[in-house]
Every structure is written in structure tokens, then in C-alpha cells.
Amino acid sequence: MCFSEDITATAAAKLVKVNRKTVNNYYKVLRETILKETLKETPRDEGGFELEEPYFGGKRGRGAAGKTPVFGLAKRGGKVFVKIVKNCSKEELLPVIQGKILEKSVIYTGRLEGL
Numbered sequence: 001m002c003f004s005e006d007i008t009a010t011a012a013a014k015l016v017k018v019n020r021k022t023v024n025n026y027y028k029v030l031r032e033t034i035l036k037e038t039l040k041e042t043p044r045d046e047g048g049f050e051l052e053e054p055y056f057g058g059k060r061g062r063g064a065a066g067k068t069p070v071f072g073l074a075k076r077g078g079k080v081f082v083k084i085v086k087n088c089s090k091e092e093l094l095p096v097i098q099g100k101i102l103e104k105s106v107i108y109t110g111r112l113e114g115l
Contacts (some may be wrong), residue, residue, distance in 0.1 A: 006057070009023040009027055034082060037079075045101065046101070046102035046104050046105045047076060047106070048108060049074065049075055049076065050074040050109070051071075051073055051074075051107055051109040052071075053069060053070070053071050053072075053088040054070055055069050055070070068084060069087055069088050070082055070083070070084055070085070071083050071088065071093055073096070073100050076108075083096055
């Protein structure tokens, strides 16, 4: 949970009362697993999909300044696909969506109006 909430390793260590190096090791495993899964070629699929465009890193607070945009597709009851993107524009995200989701799918999102 701390990793997905973008909580630093130091803050997470204090929160769960473990050594910061332990948290760093877990964060590293999570990053490597995400990267490994992201690089896998996944076939296009259909069904219900949740789409999100969170920003990671940078200083806490509102806005994307200094943060890395990451686009995520999660099939309901299935796998998750994530990709680091330049920005969260329609031009950047639509090819990813078309490459992973078949036309008869249902997409659930709160932000991608007009796609």
C-alpha cells in the first residue's frame, strides 16, 4: 500500500516499524516486477477494463510538475498492464489502449472523455 501511495521508504519504514533498508528492498522488488511485466507482450483482450493515469515521484502535492506519468490498464478480475508515458494526452494513450483492448470491451475511467 505504501508503494502505491508513493510514500517514501523512510516514511513507510516508520509507519510499519521496520528498517528502511528492508522497505527499500521491497520497493526494488516491486519496481523490478512492474518493469518485467510491462515488457512482456500481452495479447489484445476483451472484457471490462479500468484505466488510470497516475503520476509518480516528485514532491508531494497537487500537479504533475516533476512527476512521471504512468498509464495503467487493469482487466477486471485479470492482469494489469502499466506503461510509462510522455504525457497523458489522447494521442499518447489511444495507441496503447488500441494495442491492448479489443473493440467490444467496456472501459471504466473517470478522465478519458471523448475517446
